[in-house]
Amino acid sequence: DADVTQTPRNRITKTGKRIMLECSQTKGHDRMYWYRQDPxxxxxxxxxxxxxxxxxxxxxxxxYSVSRQAQAKFSLSLESAIPNQTALYFCATGRQGTGExxxxxGSRLTVL
Amino acid sequence: xxxxxxxPQALSIQEGENATMNCSYKTSINNLQWYRxxxxxxxxxxxxxRSNEREKHSGRLRVTxxxxxxxxxxxxxxxxxxxxxxxxxxTDASLNTGFQKLVFGTGTRLLVSP
Numbered sequence: 001d002a003d004v005t006q007t008p009r010n011r012i013t014k015t016g017k018r019i020m021l022e023c024s025q026t027k028g029h030d031r032m033y034w035y036r037q038d039p040x041x042x043x044x045x046x047x048x049x050x051x052x053x054x055x056x057x058x059x060x061x062x063x064y065s066v067s068r069q070a071q072a073k074f075s076l077s078l079e080s081a082i083p084n085q086t087a088l089y090f091c092a093t094g095r096q097g098t099g100e101x102x103x104x105x106g107s108r109l110t111v112l
Numbered sequence: 113x114x115x116x117x118x119x120p121q122a123l124s125i126q127e128g129e130n131a132t133m134n135c136s137y138k139t140s141i142n143n144l145q146w147y148r149x150x151x152x153x154x155x156x157x158x159x160x161x162r163s164n165e166r167e168k169h170s171g172r173l174r175v176t177x178x179x180x181x182x183x184x185x186x187x188x189x190x191x192x193x194x195x196x197x198x199x200x201x202x203t204d205a206s207l208n209t210g211f212q213k214l215v216f217g218t219g220t221r222l223l224v225s226p
Contacts, residue, residue: 004154035216040218041218042116042200042216042217042218042219043155043200043216044216045213045214045215048213058213088152090154090155092155099143099145099160099204100145100157100160101155101157101202101214102157103154103155103156104154105153105154106152106153106154108152
């Protein structure tokens with residue numbers, strides 16, 4: 001089983017709909033991240049959380065919100081989806097002092 | 113804005129050849145990491161080099177870091193078709209805060225032909 005699991009893996013929705021992407025991890029890591037990947041732009045950080053009570057905005061947080069429901073769960077919400085939020089979204093986890101991040105397989109979101 | 117910029121954007125080589133990818137960044141860093149992404153999949157960590165290190169090896173991978181030039185290179189020796197993927201550098205500029213917040217570059221697409 002994957003250590004970092006994202007659901008759904010693929011989602012097509014319409015403009016204005018509310019969407020939630022979920023991430024759960026079994027690695028026991030305290031840090032969790034949401035990144036967005038667009039062709040030619042690499043990965044950009046949306047939000048990150050260093051523990052359950054800590055939420056921080058990344059470089060492109062506008063239009064997104066997050067919830068850290070437990071140490072193992074970190075969800076990303078789009079309150080009113082728009083077409084330019086069409087992208088591949090990645091959840092990642094990390095542990096203090098180790099440096100590296102562990103990624104899920106991604107959630108591909110298409111907003112029509 | 114992106115911290116790291118990889119060069120070249122795309123690289124096509126034959127099996128057995130070496131592949132070199134470069135990364136430049138803008139600010140002082142704590143460490144620099146390289147990740148690999150197979151098409152449409154999640155990123156996988158390859159190697160981490162700290163700001164006080166100049167070179168690091170892992171199997172067929174060799175990473176160098178030049179903090180004076182704010183640049184790094186990733187060398188894959190004796191490449192294989194299975195090395196075909198996109199490669200990203202990522203910098204951690206959190207310095208002494210003890211936090212890790214990686215900023216990724218735009219990636220190099222490597223194609224290794226049999």
